[in-house]
Amino acid sequence: MEKRNIAISLPCTGEEEWQATREPLMSGWLTQGPKVAAFEKAFAERHQVPHALAVTSCTTGLHLALAGLGIGPDDEVIVPAFTWVATANVVLYCGATPVFVDVDRATYNLDLAQVATKVTDRTKAVIAVHLFGRCVDIDALRALLPAHVAIVEDAACAAGASWQGRPAGNLGDVASFSFHPRKSVTTGEGGMVTTKNPELAERMNQMRNHGASLSEEQRHHGARPYLLPDFNLLGFNYRMTDLQGAVGLVQLGKLDGFIDERTEWAEFYRRELGDIDWLKQPEVTNGCRHGWQAYVMYVDPSKAPMPRNDMMERLQALGIATRPGTHAIHMLNLYRDRFMIQPEDFPAARDCNDNTMAIPLHNRMSGEDYHYVVNAIRQLGK
Incomplete structure (x- = not known):
């Protein structure tokens, strides 16, 4: 065989993505703005959820999800032992304790039989990783858990995937996706958080923008753009740029x-x-x-x-x-x-x-x- 050079993964981008960046570059609106909003709307529609929030990575999205759920010191979060390190790191970011569960060798996902044995009165969430794009059986997982324990989907690998006709991102209480170049669609770095919970969505929306009561786009297009917003929550700077949002819109269509x-x-x-x-x-x-x-x-x-x-x-x-x-x-x-x-x-x-x-x-x-x-x-x- 004549030797080839075959990468483990390459992003599939081209002229359309290149041209998509022209509008934000020419308009001068480079940070989170109208392209991000359009990307969020399209992503939410594709994954059948009412709320989608673009962020800087799946990691920051998972951190935002846990912080939005109020997880902190003295709380426990169940995490599969076989996954990328970020899944556990975000638990530590919140000051909480990751509790590891073994995986099923057939699916590489959580061994559901072991999950119930790890639930304690300190358990606040389970991070269900859809590893390599195969969804966890969320219905079976939900049946094992007390009602107050949240299911956080680590959907880093699962854009467009589904379980029993329901898209990833629509299965648990909140989910985070990745747009890293090794994923099926990419924005370079970047991620998306989805939820069906409007209160959680609003809390995360503020927290990704330093805790501000208004987004930059809302403030600049409002009647008094010269006034700074109030800050009601401790937040982070996890905003996606409009350059990425423009590329994401094109990629999502593919x-x-x-x-x-x-x-x-x-x-x-x-x-x-x-x-x-x-x-x-x-x-x-x-x-x-x-x-x-x-x-x-x-x-x-x-x-x-x-x-x-x-x-x-x-x-x-x-x-x-x-x-x-x-x-x-x-x-x-x-x-x-x-x-x-x-x-x-x-x-x-x-x-x-x-x-x-x-x-x-x-x-x-x-x-x-x-x-x-x-x-x-x-x-x-x-």
Whole structure:
């Protein structure tokens, strides 16, 4: 095979996104303004929620969600042990305690059977991560929890995904999405928070803008733009720029087409690699529209011809970028040392940390690229 160079992910942007930035650049309105408002409205409609608030990242969106829920010291928040570190970091930002739960090896999401055992009178929320674009069974999760415990969707990977016909972002009490370049749609950095709760939406709207009683756009377009607003809440500067909002509007219009294309090639991977007994393909459940932010397989160490890391090195030499699925937070130094956690305390998360492998899946790949990846992986077993 002639060597190719295939990135693990590339944003699919072009002339439309470039042209979309002209209006805010020419108008001079670069910070949060009319383009962000239009992006929020379109995103809310697509995900069937009444409120969407653009922010600087999914991380700041999750922090905003927890702060808006009033979570603070002495509170506990249940978090999956296998996810990106930001999911747990935002709990610490609030002064609360992350309580880790192991994951289901089949879905990589929360092991629901273990969640109920971790609920205490201090539990205020569960962060349900839709990892790699596969939604958590929120109905089953909700049935396990007391009514006062909020469900926060970490939907970083799940724009456009759905569970039983309901879009991600519409499933829990509040959700946060990512528009990082490794996601299906991007604004560079950036995120979106969604909720059906109008009081929570208003509180988060103020908190993302330093706690101001009016947004900059409202003030500048009001009768007395020279007067500063009042500040009723302790807030943050988590506003998205109008340049990003303009790009986000274009990208959002391509979201479903992007996911359809990724779904087609994910099925190709499943067909072509499904007979390899040392590779477990990602699970797809009826009624679930997978967002396919990443295609993540489990390398069975008892059957594989070589360790996962050796495979990744071999594929890198062939020009194929790979990554571990993500990391087990309880094995990271910060959390291991702070909470005195051992790797074996969450065995499924530990195994996923050591043995998952993401292979290229994005909207800048050609059919020849996908065939090249499959052929290279099949050669690993020979």
